[in-house]
Amino acid sequence: MSTPLILISLGVILALSFVVAPRRASVQGFFAGTTPDGGAPGLWTLVLSQVTTWIFARSLMNAAILGYYYGIAGTLAYAAYYGSFLTGGFIVMRLRETRAASVQDWLGARFGGAGRAAYNLVIALRLLSEVFANLIVIGLIFAALLPGSETVAVLAIAALALAYSAWGGLSAALRTDVLQMALFLVVFIAALIALLLSPGVSLGAMLTAPGTAGAWNGWVLLAVAALQVFSYPAHDPVMMDRGFLADPATTRASFFHAFWISTLCIIGFGLFGIQAGITGAAVENQLIGTWAAMFPSWVFAALMLSLLVSALSTLDSALSSAARLCVEELRLAPRSLMGGRLSMAVFAVAGTLLTLFGSQSLFDAVAVSGTASMFLTPVLVVGLVMGRRIALWAYLIAWAAAMLGAAAYFARAVPWVAAFLPQGHKYEQLFVICVVVLIAGFAAVWLGSRGRVETAQEG
Template identity: 70%
Template sequence: MQAAAIIAIFSLVILASLAVAPRRATIDGFFGGAGASGRAPGLLVLVLSQVTTWIFARSLMNAAILGYFYGIWGTLAYAAYYGSFLTGGFIVGRLRDGGAGSVQDWLGARFGVAGVTCYNVVIALRLLSEVFANLLVVGLIFAAALPEVGLAREASILLVAVLGLAYSAWGGLSAALRTDVLQMLVFLVIFALAFGALVTSPGFDLGAVLTSQGTSGSWNGQVLLLVAFLQVFSYPAHDPVMMDRGFIADRDTTRRSFLHAFWISGLCIIAFGFFGIQAAIIGAEYEGQLIGTWMGMFPPWLFVALLVSLLISALSTLDSALASAARLVVDELKLTPRTLNGGRVAMIVFMIAGALLTLWGNQTLFDAVAVSGTASMFLTPVLLVGLVLRREVALWSYMVAFGAAIMGAAAYFAREDVFTAILSEAHKYEQLLVICVGVLVVGFTAVLLGSRKAL
């Protein structure tokens, strides 16, 4: 019964998304998000699109899982990444002050092809991780909802990948923006009902939630909060979904959209984290990325609402990630002609690659955030010194900072294999903190040594 309800509601959302997607696709709409009349999106569209593409399924699950293990500190640590809307809005404003139309424009003017290529490699990996992680959550949900169906995980991933690709490839960014509004409104209604049921349930105690230390103590959540503060400046700059939305509307609309997206998404993430914290408080056993845990904790309708919320957020992120992948491949890398079919080919390649990655054994959802967040940290010294302080930075400095960040990401990724001898036997988040500090020290040293006043 629960599985049937989940499938029925999610199917209606997919059908509605297909219905609201633009009937006619234009080049400007596909790559730049312009509407049928050629107008840029308004404030409400931009805010809802920013929020729904950032409170995606992986993030909701991460907030709940970190809350389960590390209490309120774990959830706050993940919510701190949503300060990216503030730092991202600041970066976009500075870029537009200088006449840049994208991060690539600014980097290309200062570091040439090498600088842009390094950046594009990082954001390509970021986009691929978005597709992979959200499809993975879809598979986890249907595997839990349909345990008696042997191929439920694989079949659901394939079906959502095909349907999400269908309307994304038809309208590109304009389709993503229009469907984001529908999907976000449905998400907010369903999630509000679920959250209301949680906080009014007999066993819920707000004081206990706000002071919870989770099942593993609060220390590693506090460590992760420090990591988030170290990564929050560079993190939005390597997220093409956020950056793409920073250049499609006028500057005042864009600035306000980032501010509103910050507080709305932050509240949603913290609220979803409460579901994980509550599971720890009542002593529920951790099972299947918390999905199995919630099945035993909540009444059927609430369990359905939670999973539908996750599925909607996964769908809304997939279309935006594919739209950004098309712009990256066509406008930045220029690997295909700037045509609708050129963008669609890029989308298909990214969707296939992301779906294939779900066959990989690692299902630790935060690892993708940690690896891509660490890889992006070369941008922190480069942007602070070059963009904020307006100093010229040497190419060698940029490359050293980039190399340090990539090495740091690789060290965290292979912490249990190649880098075991270098990293101590501390908890993985303590190792991540050490790696991040090291990356920033090397990056700032190189950039400061290689910088001078602009002429």
């Protein structure tokens, strides 16, 4: 009963996404997200776009899975990453005070081409992981709904998302984000109310649940999030791109509202995973199958539709940021509609191919990406906040330390890598890696810093 409803609803949402996408695209709208009359996007367009591109399918599944295993501690740990809206808003406003138009602008002015290249490598990998991870969730959903159809579903949805994204670029992403977020909120709130009103469900029990694996590693992961939350938004091009579209007051307000809305959504979705753990669900590593058995068909359909909508909204935003990266930052294609569309196609194809070979562990992508971003913490604290000059060698040492830390976590099962890591759970290892990366980065950057840089205030 629920499968036809989900498929029909998904078809309607895809059709509506094509309807609300701009009829005619301009180069400025494609790359800068301007309205048809050349204006900046409004406050709630920015807010809903920020929220829907950050509470994407991978995040919703992560929150639920971490809640299942580690209870409220796991869900809070993942929700802590959404403090990135506060730290990201702070970074954006400081960057704008220097009259930088992007993170790359600021890094390029201080570290030249090497500074830009090191950063662009990290965000290119981030964008690929966004496409890959959201397509993985789509595959997981269709594996549960229609076993054997997952590859076809991934290819079809990737192609359709690319089609309407390539139609209007960032302006299309902003407009479809508003539609998709509104639909997401309707179905998600309905499902959450049904969960909280279900017989035998206690909010108090969910908020104190230790999870099926105990709460300890959830609290460890919360500490990891606290270490990564300053740098994490700065390596996310989707968030950073939206920090330079509107005036300062609108931008500042959009980050604040996106913070509280997205945090509540993530915690709310985590409750579904926590409740699955409380009921003693026996479907190990098959949370979607667990939900199908736990809830009425319409609640299950609402959950799946929430995941599918969030996957779509992230795909189009990731592709629009990929176009900006390739065209405006890397200059690999001309600043034209065709150049942007070709860039989108490359990332869409590469991300889709990764689903055939990549890991199914959704949080690993967050952990590796977040660790790689940590070179930005000492650079931004010392260079942007304290206003000190930093030598290029110090920047590159901080970058290398973060890359080695990310690689060590990714390859932690390799015997010679494991020999350098402490014994313990992978999140305990991740915490130690993050501490070492920060110590090495701050030591290098502080030793390589001198004097203050005069900055012009944004007018």
